[in-house]
Amino acid sequence: MSTIVCPEHPSPVADAEALxxxxxxxxxxxKAIISIIGRRNATQRKLIRQAYxxxxxxxxxxxxxxxLSGDFEKAVYRWILDPEDRDAxxxxxxxxxxPIDYRVIVEISCISSPEELLAIKRAYQIRYKHSLEEDLAQHTTGDIRKACNNFILxxxxxxxxxxxxxxxxxEINAKLANSEADILHKAVAQKAFNHEDVIRIITTRSKAQVLATLNHYKDDHGSSVTKHLRDDPCSEDYLSAVRTAIRCINxxxxxxxxxxxxxxNKPGTDEDSLTRxxxxxxxxxxxxxxxxYHKRNSVSLDHAVSKDISGDYKAFLLTLLGNEID
Amino acid sequence: MSTIVCPEHPSPVADAEALxxxxxxxxxxxKAIISIIGRRNATQRKLIRQAYxxxxxxxxxxxxxxxLSGDFEKAVYRWILDPEDRDAxxxxxxxxxxPIDYRVIVEISCISSPEELLAIKRAYQIRYKHSLEEDLAQHTTGDIRKACNNFILxxxxxxxxxxxxxxxxxEINAKLANSEADILHKAVAQKAFNHEDVIRIITTRSKAQVLATLNHYKDDHGSSVTKHLRDDPCSEDYLSAVRTAIRCINxxxxxxxxxxxxxxNKPGTDEDSLTRxxxxxxxxxxxxxxxxYHKRNSVSLDHAVSKDISGDYKAFLLTLLGNEID
Known part of the structure; x- marks a missing residue:
């Protein structure tokens, strides 16, 4: 569920004038900026931009x-964009x-629905006049030349x-989940980097099917496949990306x-990730x-955020988290 | 341009009754079946199916x-389907x-517009309850296990x-076309199967950009890259698929x-390809x-078709080719 608190029918013209x-x-x-844009949903923000x-x-x-400036500016900028444009x-x-921040790529591609991802690809093309795929392929092929062969993976x-x-x-195919759990196990157990199948299964199967396969893996081998996708210094980035994808889908x-x-928890706070x-x-x-967050850390996220960051940036994030800031 | 001759507003109910x-x-x-469905466009055929x-x-x-039966049945079946469903x-x-008939996969993926390909993927999912990508990846990974390493490519x-x-x-980026023509040449000249870049360029760049790159290649190296993508028995299928893609885009x-x-020209005629x-x-x-066809073979396609095949199948294809059959 959403955390932002929006009025039902705000006037885009009045909002634009106030901004x-x-x-x-x-x-x-x-403060005025935060109290307006921090309490408008994507459609309302779009209408404000148009009215302005x-x-x-x-x-x-x-x-x-x-x-504006600093982390506050960055957060406002990202927030105001249409969601698919922001992801682009x-x-x-x-x-x-x-190095490439693969986490962002993995999370957006694995957590978005197929239609959302398509909208993001369209937004990407409008903004950058390239496809997302070609830019990513170009940037990661660059890495391949520099580094070891597992960058191809x-x-x-x-x-x-x-x-x-x-x-x-x-709908899932239980037999297929069973056989592909075996394929995953063989690839992982051999550590032979015969990972074509791992990539095929995680990148192409429906999320429901991937989940069924991961569950079979757990049932058959006593622990999650992410526990077994470790300990290979040469392909750490690749393995870490696969683990991230599995977590996002799971x-x-x-x-x-x-x-x-x-x-x-990071010394100095990782504002980019927090904002994102x-x-x-x-x-x-x-x-x-x-x-x-509250359950895992025994402290509310609002409290943790207000302790860790400050100023307008803090006021803005707390507003997005659903707090009244006055 | 289309070859079929359709009335402007045929009655779907009358057509359904006649069928x-x-x-x-x-x-x-x-004959009656051919004279109706061979002269209706995709929208009209859809309305007939609904009325029926x-x-x-x-x-x-x-x-x-x-x-119906044989090649005639197959052609009618394919023709009646919605275009995106037919391609699926x-x-x-x-x-x-x-082995996989990769030509069909290459031609549909390279000749369709991005939106058409997307519609085909949607139709594929509705019909087969899988994504096109996962089925193709599964079928081709099967081949990898059987064959040499270049099946991965x-x-x-x-x-x-x-x-x-x-x-x-x-819009194209001429500098990029230039540098990627060089990359293609290096990959081809070395015959070292460092084909990651070849695959990246052909599969991800816009068609306009691929064309610009191929033109640069011709200018710089005196002949088309397809001429240089040959003579490696171990990766014949892969190289042949790349050549096909280049021809389709070109x-x-x-x-x-x-x-x-x-x-x-094939002894016995390749009806499947002709129908397709x-x-x-x-x-x-x-x-x-x-x-x-006429220009290249000094004989009209209608003539060649009517000489090569026979019966209802011939009458149907000639109707689709724009002939009056009575």
Whole structure:
């Protein structure tokens, strides 16, 4: 469930005017900005951007970028974008990093529904005039040349994940789950990097089918396959990407809870990860993630966030987390 | 341009009644069936199937299957299906053959627009309750186990082609085309099977960009890359699939002309290929393919077809080719 608190029928024109006022004169009224955009859903924000453009012949996003700064600016920028456009930006930024931030690529491709992923690919093409697949393939092939042969697996795995238009039916084939659990076990046990099948199973099967296979694996071998996909220094990135994908498919709330926990526990805080999870999940399931966080850490996420970060950035994230900030 | 001759507003109910009559009593009136369905476009055929179902609580397709036989039945069956559903069936049949009929997979994935390919994937999922990608990956991974290592390239190439949601913009990056033409040349010249880049370029770049790269290759090296992708017995299937993809992207009318030419020239005729091209292109660009055929073979396609095949099958294909059969 969503954590943001939105009025039912806010006036986009009144919102645009208030935002204009908050950006004019000496200094910026960050509080006013937060209290508006932190309490509007994606459709409402889109209407505000449109109204702002109509009224002032100016892109609200560009204006806010020039008024704000630091982590606060970044969070506002990501929040205001349409969700599919935001994910396209996150993917582009992640693949351009050195080393590639594969977590973002894995989580967006594995957690989005097939239709959502398709919308993200369309948004990516509109924004970057390339396909997501070609850019990712190019960036990861670059890595292959530099590094050991197992980067071929890494590249193939990531490109496979973003390329697939998965079947979303819930029906599963138990016999197939059984035989593919065996295939996984053989690939993992041999450590022979005959991972073509591992990649095929995780990147192409429906999520329901992957889950059934993972469950069979657990039943047959006493522990999760992620426990066995370890301890090979040469293919650490590839194995880590596979483990991430399995976690995302298996229970993405738990996955996000862990990302937030690590982001907050890191000395100095990993603001990028924190922002990413809060901004991308606020309208979807941040409530469930908050509950898991509380259960796992014996402290509420609101409390942890307000202890760890500060200023307008803190006020904004707390608003997205559903708090009244005044 | 289309070759079929359709009335503007035929009555689906009258058509359904006439088809019912043609299927009743002693024998089947094949001529009547051909004169109706051979002169209706995809939308009109869909309405006939719907009207037939409403009137007689029976699937027209099943009825025709039980009334007709041989190549004629196959051609009618394929023709009546919605275009995206037909392509889904063609793909499924092609991948289940031993060896895989990769030509069909390459041509459908490379010649369809990104939106058409997406519609085919949706139709595939509705019909088979799997994704196209997972079935193809499974069938081609089967081959890998049986055969030499280069089947990994073969599988990766085919799965890449059907997976990609290509960028369809016409703008190209000339610098990139230049550098990727060099990459292709190095991969081809070395014959070292460092083909990751070849696969990446052909399967993920926009068609306009692939064409620009192929043109650069020709300018720099004096001949088409397809001429250099040869003479390796171990990876013949893979190289042949790459050549096919390049031909499909480069000029698919020319490609189809060649398929038809070979189908007709083969001793005994390759009816499956002939049917496939006529049925899948009749409403799209069969006119252009006919013109190319005439130019290349100094005989009209209608003439060649009527010399090579016979009976109802011949009458049906000639109708789809735009002839009046009475």
């Amino acid at each position: 204009r006022k908050a950006c004019q004169g000496w200094g910026t009224d960050e 453009e109509d009224l002032y012949q100016e892109d609200l996003l560009k204006r806010l970028e020039s008024e 930006v996150l993917l582009n930024v992640a693949m351009k990093q050195t 890494f590249s193939k795995f990531l490109v496979g994940l973003v390329s697939i238009y998965r079947y979303k039916g819930e 229970d993405h709330h738990k996955y996000y809870e862990k990302i937030i926990r690590h982001a907050l 999870v809060v901004v991308t999940r606020a309208e979807k399931d941040l409530k469930e993630i908050k509950e898991l | 019912r009559k043609a299927c009743q009593g002693w024998g089947t009136d094949e 179902e409403d009137l007689y609580q029976e699937d027209l397709l099943k009825r025709l299957e039980s009334e 069936v063609l793909l499924n049949v092609a991948m289940k053959q031993t 073969f599988s990766k190439f085919l799965v890449g082609l059907v997976s990609i949601y290509r960028y369809k913009g016409e 000029d698919h009318h020319k490609y189809y002309e060649k398929i038809i030419r070979h189908a007709l 091209v006529v049925v899948t292109r009749a409403e799209k660009d069969l006119k252009e393919i006919k013109e190319l």
